[in-house]
Amino acid sequence: MKKSSKIRVGIIGLGVIGEKILCAFQKHPKFEIVSICDVVKERAELISQKLNGIVYYTDYKELLQNSDVELVYVAVPPKYHHLVALDVLAAGKHILCEKPLANSLEEARAMSEHAKQAGVVHAMHFPVYYTKAFKYINNFVTSEKIGEIRRVEINTHFHKWPCEWQQTDWIGGREQGGFVREVFPHYIQLTQALFGKLEHIQSQLELPADSDKCETGILASMKLSDGTPLLINGVSQIAQQERIAFTIYGTNGTISLVNWIKLEVGKYDEPLTEISLQPVDPTLDLLMNLANAIKGDRADIIDFQAGYEIQKVLEALLQKI
Ligand SMILES: NC(=O)c1ccc[n+]([C@@H]2O[C@H](COP(=O)([O-])OP(=O)(O)OC[C@H]3O[C@@H](n4cnc5c(N)ncnc54)[C@H](O)[C@@H]3O)[C@@H](O)[C@H]2O)c1
Structure with a gap:
């Protein structure tokens, strides 16, 4: 079967924000959701049914083995961002990660460094910037x-x-x-x-x-x-x-x-x-920029290095550093 020219997306984490951004990906002409994952099977199954029986997983590592997936949107709770994002980067897939980048400064630093080395597009979901x-x-x-x-x-x-x-x-x-x-x-x-x-x-x-x-x-x-x-x-x-x-x-x-x-x-x-x-829905503008970045065109995205700079301030506010 001929693959479409759209960017093929896998989504990990189908909670409050995961479902919302899933709808934005669905609406956007440059993307096609090809698989989804949530540790809660009923949740993954329910969303899969809404998407005409799309492939779903309960183990995100299986989603990462799916060679159809080019871009992964990570919308799991903050303490899992580091673990999941490093695996996404190791799988050589582009990544859109939820904020805050990580749950500590060390995690954020490692994510930013791995992202630079991975040679993929790494972006964060900060919708207000696109309003x-x-x-x-x-x-x-x-x-x-x-x-x-x-x-x-x-x-x-x-x-x-x-x-x-x-x-x-x-x-x-x-x-x-x-x-x-x-x-x-x-x-x-x-x-x-x-x-x-x-x-x-x-x-x-x-x-x-x-x-x-x-x-x-x-x-x-x-x-x-x-x-x-x-x-x-x-x-x-x-x-x-x-x-x-x-x-x-x-x-x-x-x-x-x-x-x-x-x-x-x-x-x-x-x-x-x-x-x-x-x-206007700012996430659609964010996704347009993300698509441009993946195509190698000029794009305004907030990358993991920026996420790390934000994390430095966040950890200081939380009195962790
Ligand atoms: N950018 C924004 O405007 C915005 C708004 C709200 C939340 N967020 C961020 O989005 C992230 C998720 O928030 P939420 O409110 O949707 O949380 P949530 O708890 O509603 O959803 C998280 C989902 O991830 C699933 N999950 C947990 N571990 C998993 C794993 N290892 N593999 C697969 N699925 C897993 C959970 O079962 C759950 O369905 C958080 O980092 C939060 O800070 C961002």
Whole structure:
């Protein structure tokens, strides 16, 4: 049978995000899902049925032996990223890995090094980077509209953690869960994409007495490479609807990304007002860039080296380094 010219994808991990990105791969003209895997057989079977009986596995190593698979999307919980990704790279397949890259700095370093040596495309799933809102922010901070940047702030306020839509067994745990690991990589990535490396990271974590449970608060400060302060204020279990805001304050203008997609802008002595942007699925743009990278064309992807730089900040925030 003649193989299609589409990039053939295998997916490992069919949970909350795995299923969501599976739908994006399905919609995208450049990709074709050829096999899937989840350790939970019922889950793999169910998704296989939805995909007209596509080949499924419960052992990811069998998926990696399938020579049809060119690109592997890894969407297992964070503590398995390292193990699975190293095997994907050893099998010589392109990889799209979920964030955070790893569950420790050592793992992230090894993944980045192996990825460089493997001679394949290695990318991470950071959808916010591909939104129209982020493109707008990028233009704003490099224009006169912002003036001199005085401060950057990341505020994450949750009335409840884990959130309603992501009730998995690991996400409220200290080993690999918590909102710092889950949410902050996105905003560290955006900050590094805009301003480069972050320095002088000081962090104060608020941890519950139960050592199995994740943090309930974080107060941290860092500096951009030009010395501009970056402040972090994260807290959960408070009486306020969930609100996540990434704000850049300038002398001429201030810009804020609220709850992932809502963009607010204000000029000097004016309130912040919402900028309306046409909603598009940023993952489709990410996948277009990934397809271009695999074809050897120009592409804007966030690779494992960038993932390692993000992990350095993440581990410092978690007071692990
Ligand atoms: N980029 C984003 O916007 C975004 C959003 C949410 C989650 N995530 C990340 O995606 C990853 C998965 O998160 P989730 O919420 O989907 O978790 P989840 O627990 O819902 O899903 C993980 C799935 O992986 C399966 N699994 C575990 N070990 C496996 C293995 N060895 N082989 C095959 N399958 C295995 C589990 O059975 C489960 O179905 C995490 O790293 C998380 O941080 C990213």
